[in-house]
Amino acid sequence: MHDVILHAFDWPYREISSNAAKIAEIGYGGVLIPPPLYSDPNGPEWWQRYQPKDYRVLRSHLGRKTGLRNVIKALHKNGVMVYADIVFNHMANESRPDRLNFPGRAELERYRKERRQFSRDRLYGNLDEGLFSPWDFHASGNIENWLDEYQSTEYSLSGLPDLELNEWVIGQQQACLRALNGLGFDGYRVDAVKHLPDEHIRRVFGTSDLAGKYLFGEALTANDNEERVFLWPLLNETGMSFYDFPLHETLRRVFSPSGSMRELIDPAAYGQALPWQRSVTVAVTHDIPNNDGFRGQLLDRQDEFLAKVYIMGRDGGVPLVYSDHNESAGKYPEDRDRWANAWQRSDLKAMVAFHNAVHGQPQRTLFEDDGFLVFARGYRGIVAINKTGIWQHPNISTFGLRHGPYRCMLHGHLMELGGEIFTFGIPPRQAQLWLAE
Structure with missing residues (x-):
């Protein structure tokens, strides 16, 4: 069974499609594509994809609906699963008078003027009407105490309009996922899942529409206390898998000067890794190099290589390989070529081949x-x-x-x-x- 996921971080759709056969040949079993929901097509910055303007349109700087269909078709033709990155916690932080109306008055007018083009990119719904209004958002301000469970779900992430748990929001998110299912997606990564209330997660991602889909959440944590507050409750209360940040923390500790490799014999037995069947294992995720507040979680380059060997060599979890185009190198020159096109680097290809050869072996x-x-x-x-x-x-x-x-x-x-x-x-x-x- 080939289950290694390639995170094609901020790849244009055309690039994913053209490399589909090679991705399969190397041995990847799935590809996590960038968030496909409508975001600023003129915004080249990676974070634009994590600020959706409208669920009902598939268009971004990386491509449009036709390109997305081609991605799914090309990967499926080569036996590779396709997972979409889904952002349901918040909407785009835009500077306009009606900033809590989505997609907003100007965008709706554009839909009318460019009806044919937007009809081609329409996912579902009536584009003559708005999607969200001010009463669909929290009015509590920004999160100040990041360890407070209430603030984490009821307040905003650094100014991003934070969606309220109400029937309309739930219904639109359910409709969006049903429509994405219709395109052929095999599963979804749930962004910022620790900022969604438990009921929200159950009602949106626990429906029969998603039966058989592979769901995994990103609940970013850096220590035991954050895991206790945010990650372990999600693991107990939902059926989805999660990025294995407890194992990532263990790896950081193990590869420190005073750390012991003995901790890697069976970390899950001591609560230092997620259960194998609910774990997406990572040596690095896109948030860690690209966000100032998380760069302290970066491993030394050689330690990251050793950590990847362990993740790919061990029994348990679904490994995820992060591969970018030097998005973080503009601000951090030391990152240049560290993860750029990593997916086809000789060492990663060897790890994938080994993982696939021994998959399921004790x-x-x-x-x-x-x-x-x-x-x-x-x-x-x-x-x-x-x-x-x-x-x-x-x-x-x-x-x-x-x-x-x-x-x-x-x-x-x-x-x-x-x-x-x-x-x-x-x-x-x-x-x-x-x-x-």
Whole structure:
């Protein structure tokens, strides 16, 4: 089963379609596309896609409805699932007199003047009428205490008009998802899910319309307390999966100078990772490099590589690979080419291939140490990760492993596994993904 999700962050639709065959060939099982709901077509900044103007229109800087249809068709033709990023917590923060009317008087007039063009991009509904009015929004001001559960769901995110939980809003969001289902989407990422009330989540995402769809939410947390307040209750009260920020926090701690690799043997057993069947595992998400407040969660470049090897090599969770076009490098030059086109980089391709080869095979620890870890996947896969600055040479038992030649998917090296005890050699600050030939 191929389940690795490629996050095609802010990719134009044409680029996704033209690379569909290659995405499938590498072994990705799904693609998370940018938010498709109507946003400023003239706004090249990535965050524009996270500020919807109208649910009923599919148009953005990245493409229009026809391009979106082509994406779904091309990916499905190559056996790849398609997931849409959905923003239902808020609408666009626009400077106009009627800022709480959506899409607004001027936009409705444009719909009338360009009726043919907007009819082509229409998803559902009557574009002669407005979608939301001032009484569909909270009037509580901006969130000031980010750990306050009430403020988190009832106040606004930095000026973004925050939608109220009422029958009209719920009905429009349900209608939007039904229409997106009709286009062929296989599931949805729910943006800013921790800012949606529980009842809102249940009524919009817990309907029969979404039965069989893969749903995963982004509840961004950075420590145990935030996870306790926001993430674990969502896990208990909903049926969707979530980005595994507890595991991400564990990885940050493990790869710190005082951290221990032993924590990665079974982190979910100690509440340091989500249950395997509800987890979308990440080494980085788009919010972390692109938002000032989250950059403290970035791993060192080499540690991020080691974390990706662990995520792709372990048993459990659905790995997500973030691949951008240097969106954060304009403000942070050190980010240049760090994630640009990462999806087709040789190391990521090797990790995807290894993950797919051992998918569903049990994980078993072969050697544990504070500085390095070796574990098996079934009888033909071995993962070795060394965070220290020196070579490590653990002796492992070969019981339960296939004897014979193994190739490292990352580096291309060959080794011959044999005997009852085998001595590994793991280079400093490196990792290996061995697969029996």
